[in-house]
Amino acid sequence: MDFSFNEDQLLIADTADAFLTSASNSAQVRAAMSTELGYEPALWQQTTQELAWQLTHIPESEGGLGLGYVELCILFEKMGKHLCCSPFFSTVALSLNSLLLVAANDCAKSAIAAIAEQGERFALAYSGGGRLVGLDSITALYHDSDSYNGVCLTGDYHYVIDGHTASSFIVAAKNASNGQLGLFLVPKEKVDVAWTATMDQTRKLARVSIREAEVPASNILSCDSTTKGTFENVLNLACIALAAEQLGVAEQCLSQTVDYISERKQFGRAVGSFQAMKHKAADMMNRAEAARSAVYYAACIADEFLGGQPLGAELSEAASIAKAYCCDAAFFNAGMALQMYGGVGFTWEYDVHLYFKRAKAAQLTFGDSAYHRERIAQLVLEQIA
């Protein structure tokens, strides 16, 4: 058992942090978030071409670096820390994971290559809107086509992360007659997309509409009894990546707040010398530390899962634990930061609100913490006789 970063992982963390410190500073984040596009194309170019971050956990056989989910989570953590505005999450955590899990499929292989080599931006569309989560939220329908070899697909998709700037879509839909889930590759030409502006401006959402789209058989990623499980595991993996981002948020809120309260004076003392402040900071640290443990354990389990190892069976549990804990920790820490900054934290000028909004958005993405706690309870209640 060795539950600490090795030298290579430490190097990845330092490099990513250094890069984002200069490429995703407050001014750059604010510039990117205020556009509809939502990211800086030059940054995307750098991360996918120069740094080739999207290759991280693609197997070497598919042209990737063959590293693991731990390494990927290191990147997500740093992106969260720097609030990096980028379609990296939608492309890698959602779409690439979907493709890797159906990798035997030729269609998936070429899509993986498009991401790996051209840095193409993908989005995953599944939810029909509302409070339902995951599989339950899918309302889009497909049916086998009479006129060609393939399916015909219709649906409205909400909350599609970076949907309005993706060039290709992985979409989920249910068979109109038997309800079986299918995952399909759809180029942007066949969909209508509209940006839906959000409270958290650092991550963009879109609405995607598909009307009687012809999806040829060659674009079917998965459409059998395994698809449901695949889709659920995609969301599990995405939850872990999101949790990693939120670890970065939690940690950054802590360190910025500690800096601020060490400087800010009231009553002739640094406010950080007041016990009420110190104890709050201690609580923030405890949450950040626990979040770190939860994320990296889940990332290790993701590697076990991707490698077909027995511990991979823990994926759902580890993902729910990481998602629920880290999102709550980030929101707690961001809320505390707002409180401890006092008035200035409430201004647009300081960055605290950006973290706070991001943290709330993350809580509401892929099911809130109550959802995941219930999911954990279900697993536990089944386990214990």
Place this chain on the structure above:
Amino acid sequence: MDFSFNEDQLLIADTADAFLTSASNSAQVRAAMSTELGYEPALWQQTTQELAWQLTHIPESEGGLGLGYVELCILFEKMGKHLCCSPFFSTVALSLNSLLLVAANDCAKSAIAAIAEQGERFALAYSGGGRLVGLDSITALYHDSDSYNGVCLTGDYHYVIDGHTASSFIVAAKNASNGQLGLFLVPKEKVDVAWTATMDQTRKLARVSIREAEVPASNILSCDSTTKGTFENVLNLACIALAAEQLGVAEQCLSQTVDYISERKQFGRAVGSFQAMKHKAADMMNRAEAARSAVYYAACIADEFLGGQPLGAELSEAASIAKAYCCDAAFFNAGMALQMYGGVGFTWEYDVHLYFKRAKAAQLTFGDSAYHRERIAQLVLEQIA
């Protein structure tokens, strides 16, 4: 609108407090709680004969003082504050209230007189045991007797407050054929009782067993379509009385803790000068104050209800609010007290644990706070279109 005590009420509060300060001090509480009986007969004698507290809200027409539920709650608050060990709660908050709500009944009238004049001890038995609350917890059954004018009743009752020392019982049972609720008066001769020792020693519980008991028609308190509502209102009134006790607990935990941390020194300072301690004490005070508002509002509503006024319709809501809030406040404050006393609070010698145990017991009596919050939510969701 005048939501403050009048002169008479202030006098009742002061008198009760002074009496219990000398009649229910720590040594006296510990002496009473360590017996199976659970109370000091001389104290019972004093409260029912000299002070005649049980007369408080009995109408003058029935030989009572004709005061209100507010006055009664003042007494319960002080009894909670002093952890008074007494069958007053079972006799007055549960049994007398049941009798008053069916007062037209002759059987009830004579039972009221027995309480009023002889200070007889009554207990209410209804729950068949387990986590179900109120009406849902009743498992005892009755059926009309073929051989005499009355019903025949069988049931096992759990958690009967002061059941082992009561001389009469009011018992709830459901009609074996149609499920309709009935309330019956049963003398102790017809039941088997056994003390069930409890973690909170300051309030005793018993198990009561009734096997094919003959209940003559003259002992039927209520047995028609109104009985269910009556029974629910008895529990509502009992919840308010319990909440009043817990207000006393919450307040006493606060004031004792403030005294202790003002005295106790560490690091060359009174520990009460540390912000962490001060802020906890402030949180305790806020809860005690809110608890006070909740109790006395509910007590006013109880008076409106007992007087047949329109605001009486708020009884369920006000009772659930008082029950949930005050029990949680008392438990919070008692837990804080334990923490703030440090090691000594953990000893048998100090009284903190007595309050802590009493508060936990109260939380679990008449439905826990989650139960009452759900009940409130139901009411609210019905109200708002």
Place this chain on the structure above:
Amino acid sequence: MRLGFTQEDERFREQVSDWLADNLVGEFAKLKFRGGPGDEHMFFAERAAWEKQMASGGWIGIGWPEAYGGKACSLEQQVIFHEEYARAGGPGRVGHIGEGLTGPTLIAFGSEQQQRRFLPKILSGEELWCQGYSEPSAGSDLANIASKAAFYEDEGVWKINGQKVWTSLAHESDWCFVLARTDPASKGSRGLGFFLLELDQPGVEIRPITQLTGTSEFNEVFLDDAVCQADCLVGEAGQGWAVAMGLLGFERGVSTLGQQMLFQNELSEVIKIAKQNGAAEDPVIRQRIGDAHMGLKIMRYNSMRTLSANPGDGTLDRAALSYKLYWSSWHRNLGNLAMDVLGPDAELVEQQPYDLTRLQSLFLFTRSDTIYGGTNQIQRNIIAERALGLPKETRGKD
């Protein structure tokens, strides 16, 4: 103890609600439920006109003594007024600082001349006020005022230099009351003056502060030789702290029940959404709805108790001291509940690029509730020291 109001009070209630029903129409109709916290930047001109409308109905200063132009309404009637105002959706008042703070301060501490000069204009809705206490270095440590006021004998005026912050409505107000140091060598609460400062002058620059909502309700006010006439000092030079603190005593909680009416509107909106989108069937959300309702009810009971018990003589009242902490925490939780009830829809703004929905504004703006007017930390200190008698916080050595 007695719930409910007298028949006379109920007639007064009717009078208020009738007037509001008759007047909150036409050009004013669109102001309904607008201009509250988080929305204070909206419809300013219209709300200023509404202030005059209120004045014409005689509804400003209803709690002031009759000798000063007020109606000397009882506490109950003031409560009723605020309740009915909120129920009718009366807009956020732009005159509330003048009515609630400046007026009572001048009545208690002002000269007869100051009273004659300023009180009528407040009652007529013609002059609007803002408050200038906080400074960048005087937040929680309010007495740490750095602004300086110097008296120029020759010109017969005070000149004030410094910076005020978190001044709401400054850009729309005519006057501001300002705490500034009259004794430059003093520290803390000694050596301060309480000034009435006209805002429309070269020495005053007002810059809006953009909040996390993207809107502006607060301002920075820069004072660069801002001129204040000699007779605009309230009380003596050096006694400003006593005046400022006296002012805090005037808030007797009559507006709290009105505030709670607004909270009820917000909670009802959240519950309606929950019923629409299915959240109301989620047992965890139901717990939170039950809790929110319970919390608001108890807030009301707390206020009723405070109003009944507090004779306004500065007596410490525990329920009153805990009110700020109580409502601000409750309101913050409501903001959070609103988002969680909405689920993923919570993220979608009203209109791009960044017009927030009412509930988003609530969610974000309630984060300031636990900061302004004394942070939760300061509130707990005050409670521990004043109500519970625990030892004072040790101060730094500066």
Place this chain on the structure above:
Amino acid sequence: MRLGFTQEDERFREQVSDWLADNLVGEFAKLKFRGGPGDEHMFFAERAAWEKQMASGGWIGIGWPEAYGGKACSLEQQVIFHEEYARAGGPGRVGHIGEGLTGPTLIAFGSEQQQRRFLPKILSGEELWCQGYSEPSAGSDLANIASKAAFYEDEGVWKINGQKVWTSLAHESDWCFVLARTDPASKGSRGLGFFLLELDQPGVEIRPITQLTGTSEFNEVFLDDAVCQADCLVGEAGQGWAVAMGLLGFERGVSTLGQQMLFQNELSEVIKIAKQNGAAEDPVIRQRIGDAHMGLKIMRYNSMRTLSANPGDGTLDRAALSYKLYWSSWHRNLGNLAMDVLGPDAELVEQQPYDLTRLQSLFLFTRSDTIYGGTNQIQRNIIAERALGLPKETRGKD
């Protein structure tokens, strides 16, 4: 990062579990899952015998260096030992203070003579130890020791006077290490001595403290000219604080995973009851069960991280610093959950008049978890100051 253990470690695990399966039988069978916190008063004589059984198997001091009679097991193997011990229901150790605290302290700070005298008896399970730090006035302020030690040249002994408190197992132990003031004029952490004190002597009186559970695990120890031989002072007179603090550094968290195994047993019991009595169908209880499980899992991950990262050289590690606060809060919540799952049945004791059930003991005893070994308040101070570098708490003037 790598989960799971090596094959060699897994073989070690098998060895441990086999030995436990073979030995935790017969007279020792009834000790299974007994003697833990809240139950430390039970079966003392049997557990003392078990300690010798452990010694015979060579399982005491497995982390000690070989030169001192230990096995020098790797961190992983120590973890495995604790896990298997807990899994098998190994009873609460009566020798853990000698093994975990006295031994490492003597190895680091003791004289060769002290090491030769005491270490073998610890390893053989023959001599049991308790610790004498806390005093009535030295709780959170541990350095505020009032006990005094004076050296009597003629007799060649130290005599100690004072009172120790919260000394667990004192009435069953042979020796106690005691902090006492060698310089009577000193204050705080200076001027202390670290003494090895034999308990069976006239100058030592031990009085059990009855806890809120009605049972006694802790004691008061009154020292009235308690005699300590000259060679039983560890380190120099006046340097006792450094010895005592060095001792704190020895806890490297190897026992935490074992502790968590006990927690898992407790949680599983609660869950079983929930399934039996219907609480498991209550969505609010389900949330809390999910939360408890999540919390315990993360506690495990935290420990794994601490164990992997902590080289035992005293490096500050954030996850390690937060461990006490984390587990004690979790455990307290579990106690509460247990009661709420049971509902009204939670009140019924095992046997009258006051034999508490296991879960009642858990509920009550976990209330001390957040106090002993540094209250939650002290833990937060330590974290804020050591890990986050925030300014030190101001001290009083005495």
